[in-house]
Amino acid sequence: MNATLVVDGVTVGYGGTPAVADASLTVAPGGFLALVGPNGSGKSTLLKTLFRALRPERGHLVLGEDDLWTIPHRENARAVGVLAQHASDGFDFTAHEAVMLGRSPHLGTFGRPGAGDGAVVRRALERTGCTGFAHRPLSQLSGGERQRVLLARALAQEPRVLVLDEPTNHLDPHHQLATLRLARSLGITVLAALHSLDLAAQYADRIAVLSAGRVVAAGAPLDVLTREVLVTHFRVDGSVITDPVTGQPRVLLRELDA
């Protein structure tokens, strides 16, 4: 099941100047890579090339043996589970229906889900804590509840790699930690764009910094999150300390020149 994800020299944009230029990353099988970077640095754009929403102008995306842009589109959707930003709810699906859509790439010719699909969806709803509101329409859910439904949908794809774009958006502290813990505990390869450097440092085993469309640093959290990187690319000052309770790296930020 586990596969290495390789982003190899990807250049991509929306016509005109590329939003991401010559980006290369590797996520080890079962690894968790956090993609961090300031607003507009190209995180979401790069992630879009993984789920076939945006074709790279140059470069390759390879999962295990498969080039993600040459395998059939449905096969890509079985390999790559996605929680994207600014997702639309559609015409008011219930949470259960929305998660069942995650089974789409697995359905047969007639597009009717079977008992096996139902079981996968139930499990995904349970793991994300959505069972209690599974039959409510998305329009009646809070932002955080919807975000968890989207995570459940990505899990229902039963992917080999999970692509998460700001998975902690709208979530309360408990669910922020629970979501990242869940993503890490699945044992599948995870590539997540995160805004919180502190969460990235705690949950990711590797961090890559994207700035103005280029990968400017990549490696273990302690190696990447240096004061120089914070100042140059994030325009903040800060320090990385060790959590006295968990022993994990934590990031404290301050204003520059404070």
Add this chain to the structure above:
Amino acid sequence: MLGGLPLPAVLAALAVAVAASVVVSVGLGPVSIPPLTVARSLWAHLTGAAAPVDAAQDFIVWQLRTPRVLLGVFVGAGLAVAGLLVQAMVRNPVGDPYILGLSSGASVGAVLVITSLGATAAGLFTGPAAAFLGAALTGLLVFVLSRVRGRLQPARMVLAGVALGQLLGGVTSFLLLRTRNTDAQQQVLFWMLGSLAGARWDLMGVCAVVVVVLLVPLCWQANRLNLLVLGDDGASALGTDPTRTRAWLFVAVGLLTGTAVAVSGSIGFVGLVVPNLARLLFGADHRRTLPVCALLGALVIVWSDAAARLVLAPSELPIGILTAAIGVPVFLYVLRRSATGSVGV
């Protein structure tokens, strides 16, 4: 509201309702014929047995009214499904098949033929053919105009369709004002409000084939509509290419709408109201909504046409007035009743 009911039961109940409505509706008109007599006559024709009913009644049933009522079934199904497809394509529940300018294109075709050849010649195959051609050309133009760097953008689709529709509407009005033939003017007005009065077995047959041939693959592929309303990123992430899907849907909408408009004029409201009614009653999943929509559309048109024939009998009303008069109150009632569900923008 009724989303929990099993789909096969819902479809069976609606199909029975459509069949019963056809039989009852064929009996309605200036000469009233009891449903049992209608059923016997229809049965005789379908099985090839000698009709056990009186020849005059049999003629009215089989030659005059059955093709018209059946045309209503397929036009209603086609327009309602076309509306549902457009709403999914543009991800907006206020979409309507006419938003793509197709009916305005068809009107120009029909008006050109009616005003130049005269009202009688247009009643033959030329009128519908010109209307279909007008719709098809308009569709093609909207399709080309809404493509940007290989992608079909929903917002551009609507803007191009609405803009072209306005232009073509102007052309229609101009042609209409220029003609001195009041008969032709009357006929064009009737055509623009929609009517099934031109029904014949051959037109009904063409319409039935187009609707049935398109509905079957659409029902299989209905889950793609679910993915499309998630937006382009969502559809891509779940294995459906949004641009290719929209292109195929565009062709389907063009064929369904073009055919319906060619044989019955621009019947309003069905394409907008029936899909929303289906969603309010049975939920947002297109695997349920699509077949439900087809059958509800058929019901709405069959009963609107019956009313169009009866309200001012022996003269007829354009059916567009009736679809508005019947469809809209029913829709508003359901809209108010279903306070729990949102309309789903």
